[in-house]
Amino acid sequence: MTKITPVILCGGSGTRLWPRSRASFPKPFLPLVGDRTLFEGTIARAADPAAFAPPIVVTGSAHLAHVESQLAGHDGAQVIVEPSARNTASAIALAALRLPEDAVMLVCPSDHHIADDQAFAAAAQAAAALAAEDWLVSFGIEAKSPETGFGYLQRGDSIGDSGGYQVARFVEKPDIDRAREFLASGDYAWNGGIFAFRTGAFLKELGEHRPAILAAARAAVEAGREEGARFHPDADAFGQIAGESVDYAVMENTRRAAMVPADMGWSDIGNWHALRDARDGDENGNRVHGDAELVDCRNVLVETDGPRVSVIGLENVIVVVDGNDVLVTTIDGAQLVGKLSGAVNQ
Numbered sequence: 001m002t003k004i005t006p007v008i009l010c011g012g013s014g015t016r017l018w019p020r021s022r023a024s025f026p027k028p029f030l031p032l033v034g035d036r037t038l039f040e041g042t043i044a045r046a047a048d049p050a051a052f053a054p055p056i057v058v059t060g061s062a063h064l065a066h067v068e069s070q071l072a073g074h075d076g077a078q079v080i081v082e083p084s085a086r087n088t089a090s091a092i093a094l095a096a097l098r099l100p101e102d103a104v105m106l107v108c109p110s111d112h113h114i115a116d117d118q119a120f121a122a123a124a125q126a127a128a129a130l131a132a133e134d135w136l137v138s139f140g141i142e143a144k145s146p147e148t149g150f151g152y153l154q155r156g157d158s159i160g161d162s163g164g165y166q167v168a169r170f171v172e173k174p175d176i177d178r179a180r181e182f183l184a185s186g187d188y189a190w191n192g193g194i195f196a197f198r199t200g201a202f203l204k205e206l207g208e209h210r211p212a213i214l215a216a217a218r219a220a221v222e223a224g225r226e227e228g229a230r231f232h233p234d235a236d237a238f239g240q241i242a243g244e245s246v247d248y249a250v251m252e253n254t255r256r257a258a259m260v261p262a263d264m265g266w267s268d269i270g271n272w273h274a275l276r277d278a279r280d281g282d283e284n285g286n287r288v289h290g291d292a293e294l295v296d297c298r299n300v301l302v303e304t305d306g307p308r309v310s311v312i313g314l315e316n317v318i319v320v321v322d323g324n325d326v327l328v329t330t331i332d333g334a335q336l337v338g339k340l341s342g343a344v345n346q
Helices: 038-045 061-070 087-097 117-131 176-185 199-209 211-222 246-251 272-278 332-339
Strands: 004-010 056-060 078-082 104-109 136-142 152-158 165-171 188-198 225-227 230-232 257-262 287-289 292-295 301-304 309-312 317-322 325-330
Touching: 004 038, 004 087, 004 117, 038 061, 038 104, 038 117, 056 061, 056 087, 061 078, 078 087, 087 104, 087 188, 087 199, 087 211, 087 246, 104 117, 104 199, 117 136, 117 188, 117 257, 136 152, 136 199, 136 246, 152 257, 165 246, 176 188, 188 199, 188 246, 188 257, 199 211, 199 246, 272 301, 272 317, 272 332, 292 301, 301 309, 309 317, 325 332
Parallel strands: 004 056, 004 104, 056 078, 078 230, 136 257, 287 301, 292 309, 301 317
Antiparallel strands: 104 188, 136 188, 152 165, 152 188, 165 257, 225 230, 317 325
């Protein structure tokens, strides 16, 4: 099979992980689980030269220095510098328009954690094989709990002996009762935002369903300029795009939507609760990073970059110290961190 080209989407500010994640240094570039950053982990999972071509990273100028610093040593990597943020459909289109039509892209967010790299690689190969047959493939992350913060994929008919399935339908973030029904049925998986496409097939579908996005992206690439390993699309042409996610623009409209099951220890690290659960805990479920002492605590996360933190008698609480900023929240409150003025104005 042709080598898979990783396309890494690198944007956003990670406000729900404030104060650790900030607009100037957002979560993809932080070592939140283990020693490597989430971005470095994303690149490393798709770095086997026997299976993968050098990556294409799509990012904005605000993150360019971080991207290039953490890409050091990955020969042949390219960076597409978006002139403005226009969501994932146009970001993927930029990468697709820079590749041959028969290339297979593996589109990955840069800020997710995956514990099992071998399971990821197996799912990537299965997805790429389907993509080569012009299926537009999502990773169907095995649902472990009735989450209301994720979209879901309903599994349809199997596709031969590929191990993949047609997608019967895409479901937006459900309420808790529907999420429990999905989990009990066994027919639904989380939509983790990881995709495999043959370049030509993706561009054809984008042209059918969102011709204005394709036309503007094509014009931006044709009028763009190269600068070493960087590519700068034309800002005026790209600015004509109305931002839309690839899910809305393409995946929910195509008749060629497929999924491959993936049980790989996935987390989107979407907030402090998710980060707590992605880390290994002690016998009481506590997770400590930095100088801290916990007494009679259960399922407490403490992260401090300096000051010593002491916690007594608490359960399901998060304490974060970053510079002069201190965050204390319950697990339920972690969903609201992005609404704090400090996070919004970081």
